[in-house]
Amino acid sequence: MQNPNQNLSKITFDDLKSNQKSLLEKAQEMKSKQVEQYEEEEEIEVEDPELDNMNFMTVVKNTALGGLIERKEQIKEKVKTTWRIPRTYRTVNQREIQKVLKKYNVLMEGQNTPPPIQSFEEMRFPKKIIAILKEKKVKKPTPIQMVGLPTVLLGRDMIGIAPTGQGKTIVFLLPALIMAIEHEMNMPLFRGEGPLAIVIVPSHELAIQTYDLACYYSQKLQEAGYPQIRCCLSIGGMDMMQQIAQVREGVHLMVGTPGRTSDMVEKGKFNMNLCRYIVLDEADRLLDMIFEKEIRNIIDHVPGARQTLLFSSTMPKKVQDFAKQALIDPIIINVGRAGQVNLNVIQEVEYVKQEEKLQQLISCLQKTKPPVLIFCDKSNDVDDIHEYLLLKGIDVTSLHGGKKQEERTKAMKEFQQSQKDVLVATDIGAKGLDFPNVQHVINFDMPKEIESYVHRIGRTGRLGKTGRATTFVNKQQDENILSDLKMLLIEAKQPIPHFLKQITHDSQSGGCGFCGGLGHTIHNCNKLEQQKMKALTVSAQQSSKEELKQYLPDQHPLKVSIPLVKKD
């Protein structure tokens, strides 16, 4: 039987620009005629030389198998795309490939890994897209982009690990937008359809940043003559009705945090029937933060083949386990060691007594020009320091989870747009946020986990620029974390202060397999202990709830299961 999408696939960008209305109409007409057929039939790979330069369209064999992580084995078909490795690169021999990978400190694992492609032109992006990237000063791919983009464009599942500030966002955003354009040209979305791609991130601020970037690129692409790509945001703290209204328009790309997104999909506010592209950005943070259930729930709603991409700058055990369950035949890309700090950051560690920290902070602020980021563990301390610095006449703003969403967004944007010199934040400000030209990161408190330290200091020294980080430590710190810190300083060839030199540990142990810290082992990992405790508490609460149910009347809320809103 003829493939219903075969004709649709012949619509090219040039066609679209010369006669958009009639083609869109044509596509819609064909779509409505064939939609039922489409449900049942297989799509085939498009091999049309005319489309060679811009045919990245995702072509999926439409299997009706479940997309549950637990039923991964049942997903027989992988997402296929029509992007091909350029001919010149197909013949490159392994020795040359290894030379380039070594030069950029990249390790690739997996079957049929693509070669590193060292320019956007050779990746066969259309000239207009290359011009849009250049406007953003993105001219030459970074190492993670050289290998990550070909991997994603080939439709492969991927784990991308690279130090902070290496341009991981483009690796998933650009292919998602291109896939959406292809889809829109061939089969425009109806109202209520979509998303085609979903990006899950661990904080509202990172979601807003990624959404803004997606909107920026789609606006530019539309100005260049491509169809409009609709993006939407799905985060808590914002009006759900507004988000639902956006979704009803039909959206190509959704960026969200796990809680709100899982809630919306669960309540049937949107469906994942067309979604084939799932990104977990800052996966280490996502899986660390009790979001695993929500993430599984979102992924479980994808009915067929999916491409799953997982990005992280550290690779703790939880991420490894999740990847094993959720990804199919992935390519693993490591730029540097997972959990390694950005080597462009000059790190200093100062011993400062608790009561002297504020005073020391003022002298520390003199070390560099603004912008400066200050991290504290607790929201109260963020507020106190904010007030203290205001009194000192410093142009400062602050960000923590206890603030209203509007205040958080305002603070983030003010600092991002250089309207404020200093931002005081909890770890919310450490996750993937891209503030331009941060000169100095000050850890007013040493974080409790070494991964947080890596993320925090990664807000400076981004993309080849040099940055500076100062960390206050004192007797309140646990010896494990100081030992992890010492090992990171050694690895990054930074000076080791005397008080850290005195900390001993087994340097042959290879570090902790659970949290990735280099200065301790899994046998004395605090984080593992905490997680065990958390799991025990949850299961105790669960079992006492079950026991309690025996004694409750039938109509008690604990006994009545509330029916979910019917899905679309």
Ligand SMILES: Nc1ncnc2c1ncn2[C@@H]1O[C@H](COP(=O)(O)OP(=O)(O)OP(=O)(O)O)[C@@H](O)[C@H]1O
């Ligand atoms: N190839 C490139 N050339 C120049 N600049 C780039 C390139 N790729 C990305 N950038 C810029 O680099 C900055 C950092 O990118 P991005 O936020 O994607 O890094 P990241 O690896 O996700 O970092 P993190 O792990 O901290 O989230 C952004 O401002 C982005 O515009």
